[in-house]
Amino acid sequence: MAIEITVPRLGWNMDEGVFVGWLKANGERVRPGEMIYSLEGDKAIQEVESLDGGILRIPPNAPKAGERVVVGALLAYLVAEGEKAPFELPSRGTAATKAQAPAAAGRSQATVSRATAPSIAADRSSETSRNKAISPRARRVAAELGVDWQSIHGSGRTGRIRERDVRAAAQTSPIGAQPKPSGAKRVPLTAARRTIARRMLESARSTAPVTLTTKVDATNLVGWRKKMEAAAAGGIVPGYTDIFVKLAAVALKEHPQLNARLDGETMLLLEEINMGFAVDTPWGLVVPVLRDAARLDMMAVTGRSRELVERALARRLLPQEMEGGTFTVTNLGAYGVDAFTPIINHPQCAILGVGRIRREPAVAGEAIVAREMVTLSLTFDHRLVDGAPAARFLRTIASLIESPSAALDT
Amino acid sequence: MRELTFMQATLEGLAEEMARDPAIFVLGEGIGKRGGNFNTTAGLYELYGERRLRDTPIAERGFVGLACGAAMTGSRPVVDFMFSDFLLDAFAELVNQIAKMQYMSSGRLKMPILLRGCIGIGHSAATHHSGSYYPLYGHVPGLRVVVPSTPADAKGLLKRALNSFDPVVFLEHRELLTTKGKVPDGEHQVEFGRASIVREGKDVTVVAIAITVRHSLAACEELAQEGLSVEVIDPRTVAPLDVETILASVRKTGRLLIADETLAPFGLGAEIAAQVADLGFDDLDAPIRRLNGSHVPTPYSPPLEAAVIPNSKSIAQAIRELAAE
Numbered sequence: 001m002a003i004e005i006t007v008p009r010l011g012w013n014m015d016e017g018v019f020v021g022w023l024k025a026n027g028e029r030v031r032p033g034e035m036i037y038s039l040e041g042d043k044a045i046q047e048v049e050s051l052d053g054g055i056l057r058i059p060p061n062a063p064k065a066g067e068r069v070v071v072g073a074l075l076a077y078l079v080a081e082g083e084k085a086p087f088e089l090p091s092r093g094t095a096a097t098k099a100q101a102p103a104a105a106g107r108s109q110a111t112v113s114r115a116t117a118p119s120i121a122a123d124r125s126s127e128t129s130r131n132k133a134i135s136p137r138a139r140r141v142a143a144e145l146g147v148d149w150q151s152i153h154g155s156g157r158t159g160r161i162r163e164r165d166v167r168a169a170a171q172t173s174p175i176g177a178q179p180k181p182s183g184a185k186r187v188p189l190t191a192a193r194r195t196i197a198r199r200m201l202e203s204a205r206s207t208a209p210v211t212l213t214t215k216v217d218a219t220n221l222v223g224w225r226k227k228m229e230a231a232a233a234g235g236i237v238p239g240y241t242d243i244f245v246k247l248a249a250v251a252l253k254e255h256p257q258l259n260a261r262l263d264g265e266t267m268l269l270l271e272e273i274n275m276g277f278a279v280d281t282p283w284g285l286v287v288p289v290l291r292d293a294a295r296l297d298m299m300a301v302t303g304r305s306r307e308l309v310e311r312a313l314a315r316r317l318l319p320q321e322m323e324g325g326t327f328t329v330t331n332l333g334a335y336g337v338d339a340f341t342p343i344i345n346h347p348q349c350a351i352l353g354v355g356r357i358r359r360e361p362a363v364a365g366e367a368i369v370a371r372e373m374v375t376l377s378l379t380f381d382h383r384l385v386d387g388a389p390a391a392r393f394l395r396t397i398a399s400l401i402e403s404p405s406a407a408l409d410t
Numbered sequence: 411m412r413e414l415t416f417m418q419a420t421l422e423g424l425a426e427e428m429a430r431d432p433a434i435f436v437l438g439e440g441i442g443k444r445g446g447n448f449n450t451t452a453g454l455y456e457l458y459g460e461r462r463l464r465d466t467p468i469a470e471r472g473f474v475g476l477a478c479g480a481a482m483t484g485s486r487p488v489v490d491f492m493f494s495d496f497l498l499d500a501f502a503e504l505v506n507q508i509a510k511m512q513y514m515s516s517g518r519l520k521m522p523i524l525l526r527g528c529i530g531i532g533h534s535a536a537t538h539h540s541g542s543y544y545p546l547y548g549h550v551p552g553l554r555v556v557v558p559s560t561p562a563d564a565k566g567l568l569k570r571a572l573n574s575f576d577p578v579v580f581l582e583h584r585e586l587l588t589t590k591g592k593v594p595d596g597e598h599q600v601e602f603g604r605a606s607i608v609r610e611g612k613d614v615t616v617v618a619i620a621i622t623v624r625h626s627l628a629a630c631e632e633l634a635q636e637g638l639s640v641e642v643i644d645p646r647t648v649a650p651l652d653v654e655t656i657l658a659s660v661r662k663t664g665r666l667l668i669a670d671e672t673l674a675p676f677g678l679g680a681e682i683a684a685q686v687a688d689l690g691f692d693d694l695d696a697p698i699r700r701l702n703g704s705h706v707p708t709p710y711s712p713p714l715e716a717a718v719i720p721n722s723k724s725i726a727q728a729i730r731e732l733a734a735e
Binding site for chain 1: 664691692693694695696731734735
């Protein structure tokens with residue numbers, strides 16, 4: 001009995017991924033526990049492990065490197081010595097892809113699931129929807145106009161979708177109906193980009209965001225870091241993002257309603273403080289998560305965050321390293337930005353935006369003095385928390401920045 | 411511009427070329443004093459005598475072989491078959507010698523030979539005098555195959571053939587011979603491999619040839635009143651075939667019908683459909699359709715004869731159905 005190799009769900013929200021390539025050759029023997037192929041999930045490339053052993057047989061119509069594959073899609077088979085793979089048997093045709101959600105969905109580990117009766121049924125139903133007839137010309141025009149033809153009713157004699165149906169749909173649909181402007185280049189979205197787009201839209205649609213900004217005197221913080229730099233003598237020094245992550249985590253301990261999320265008709269006040277922090281990579285934004293950040297000291301935060309950033313830049317973050325965040329810090333100071341309106345990392349309650357630190361004239365008593373100033377932008381979900389408590393939280397962070405030693409040296 | 415019949419136009423073309431080029435001579439049955447069964451050489455015998463208008467016995471393979479040798483050695487023979495069905499009696503000479511000779515001689519020999527005759531179904535000419543067979547000739551490498559539909563094209567293509575150094579099979583639909591059309595004054599030639607857009611339209615492309623061009627134009631009039639705008643393309647030469655013009659039209663309309671009186675299997679429509687499916691796949695908004703004569707020997711009985719060929723009504727209906735696909 002051939003064992004099916006299907007696409008696992010690598011992260012909680014993963015619906016599809018990009019097939020990166022085989023790590024074993026067609027016809028090669030695979031032992032349980034060996035890595036068999038790599039898959040790009042929502043944010044990382046991961047090698048997928050085989051849970052069974054056998055001889056790898058890849059059907060001719062299997063996904064090619066770079067193709068999108070839905071979770072549950074059939075990639076290949078493991079067969080016994082001398083056994084024929086199902087696609088070599090004359091009577092039973094096998095589709096290379098199927099939109100079957102495996103029972104193991106949500107498991108973040110690699111899965112190799114066995115063929116079951118329900119999966120065959122799911123296969124058939126998805127075949128029917130894919131067999132919707134469309135003329136080659138209509139398909140081309142749909143691509144040009146950005147129309148999703150799957151939802152169009154065909155007016156051809158046999159129900160075939162014709163060019164006129166696509167054009168009519170493009171005229172009635174306000175979104176995605178614009179023809180491609182001349183000179184524009186069409187670039188397919190990566191899995192990571194699609195995930196970012198989906199998450200941002202989800203946040204914009206399902207939260208009630210309010211942004212508060214405040215200017216804080218960071219002279220002491222800058223001084224503290226200079227001291228660390230001198231003491232480290234070329235060793236590791238906490239970066240500003242690390243410092244703001246740590247300070248925000250400390251502040252969250254005092255303001256648990258900012259470390260919360262909505263759950264139906266209740267509010268969950270979360271015990272763990274897991275700090276996400278935004279990292280810009282060539283493939284797009286990723287947000288690795290520092291677990292239990294409030295309990296880690298400054299050097300532990302620094303060490304762990306460096307590790308996560310390195311993995312992010314090598315595209316090696318594991319899905320679980322980007323899950324479970326309860327609050328997010330995003331620092332645009334390095335880009336010369338002062339204040340901005342960060343988007344909440346849904347379903348979290350709030351996100352702290354950090355601007356650049358720069359010397360500015362400030363009033364001290366009756367004198368004008370040069371101080372290191374930083375602007376903080378806190379976006380919070382007004383459904384969960386009101387303006388005053390959010391402002392108090394921001395004030396706590398500001399105090400910690402003004403007098404950082406107590407929080408940072410312990 | 412003068413109004414001439416198809417027959418007058420080709421005769422004018424032949425007369426002009428014979429006057430220009432003394433190497434041209436005509437072979438055939440009854441083309442001398444008699445002037446040709448379809449008046450293809452009327453009046454020329456009086457000008458040039460039997461030296462250049464040579465009547466032959468009923469021995470096609472013999473006189474086609476003779477014409478082959480004459481072409482190889484510098485003359486320009488015109489073989490007039492009356493009915494092109496009789497060319498089949500000399501098929502081996504055509505395929506194995508005439509079509510291949512330039513290739514086999516590495517281009518040292520030229521083959522300026524024109525083989526002409528009637529094609530088409532009508533007037534109860536029955537099965538030995540109704541063949542068209544241009545798909546057969548189009549299949550053979552080395553031949554130019556000309557199938558005009560108007561007097562002007564007939565004259566222009568005949569004159570082009572008499573200036574070409576390739577063997578040309580020139581096929582004249584018998585039901586078109588007495589049809590009239592405007593013919594340009596003065597020198598007039600039509601290039602091979604240039605289709606004519608006979609009528610412009612935007613909903614459906616019809617490729618028609620010889621008699622079906624006329625039928626299609628009649629159908630277009632009817633369909634225009636129903637709001638259907640039909641483009642009609644006449645390839646004029648089967649070999650070379652102007653696929654570019656057909657593709658450009660399909661790019662516009664997305665729908666293609668090939669209306670052809672000859673038989674469908676392995677035919678002109680099959681060739682055009684294959685090329686368009688290959689090169690214009692993404693332009694197609696409907697399956698490619700063919701409308702052909704029935705795949706039977708042509709019947710003698712007038713009602714049966716009428717039943718085996720496309721006409722303007724059946725073409726109009728095929729266009730309507732294609733538009734609804």
